[in-house]
Amino acid sequence: MRQPPRLLRTIPALLLLLLVLQAAPVPARQARAVVVLSFDGVRADALQGAWPEVLRGQAAASWSARTVLPSLTLPAHVSMVSGVGPEVHGVRFNDWTPEMGRLTLPTIFTRVRGAGGGVVVLLAKPKLRFLVPADLPAEWLAFPRHRQAAVLDVAAQRFRQERPALLFVHVADPDDAGHRHGWMSAPYLAVVREIPALVERFLAQVRAAGAWEQTLLLLTSDHGGHGVVHGSGRPEDVTIPWIAMGGLARAGVELTQPIMIYDTAATTLAALELQVPPQWQGRPVREALAAAPTGR
Secondary structure, three states, rough: OOOHHHHHHHHHHHHHHHHHHHHHOOOOOOOOOOEEEEEEOOOOHHHHOOOOOHHOEEEEEEEEEEOOOOHHHHHHHHHHHHHHHHHHHHOOOOOOOOHHOOOOOHHHHHHHHHHHOOOEEEOOOOHHHHHOOOOOEEEOOOOOOHHHHHHHHHHHHHHHHHOOOEEEEEEEEHHHHHHHOOOOOHHHHHHHHHHHHHHHHHHHHHOOOOOOOHHEEEEOOOOOOOOOOOOOOHHHEEHHHHHHHHEEEEOOOOOOOOOEHHHHHHHHHHOOOOOOOOOOOOOOOOHHHHOOOOOO
């Protein structure tokens, strides 16, 4: 009896191999994550002077980003998370009590959670709970019981345990030192000099968790200061650092484009491949990103 041609004899084997390959599990792409570290009251020139060469080679950094007016904690942080300035969000006050209600504008918290992503918020000042919806737990790490090293340790632990899409961390130490001793005073600069090592330690935890390639860390501030105050339009008050690190950031780049504090919100969503609301004033700082995300 004649045997069928070799090609015909191999077709069943090829079909079987195809079925096996289709049934094999495909490794899921690791979810992206953004970590926003807001060091309250850090002047760009102070941190630039303390930023070591080893971190310069790992970061996309701007030392000339700007905050909003008034250059105060609440208005600036509202812009940081809502993508718009005070002329849109209307927040110019700097004190808050729960009776005043919460921010109702869309923010990175509501947008990420609405897309199904986990959100973790760690705050050193209770008034910043204004930023967070009431049904989204925000952990208050009261200062000075929790100084910046302790806050970053808690942040690293929560990142490892929960792997949220968005981790937002607020640190109060630099602002406290500025108000107590003066911006650019020896005690203030001593606090700022601690920051690079804390960031390195946090990033080591990100690497250990196997999350480096899919993580963007944004380090910034809400305002600077002069003397023992802030709030004005003076360069010392409004110039802030803006630094991107992690596998989703370009490395060894000094950013040249103008950056506003509300660009932090847009960059966060773009890195998570979420749409940036067209009504936001903030735009993604694409110059800082390793790849072009799909967010607007």
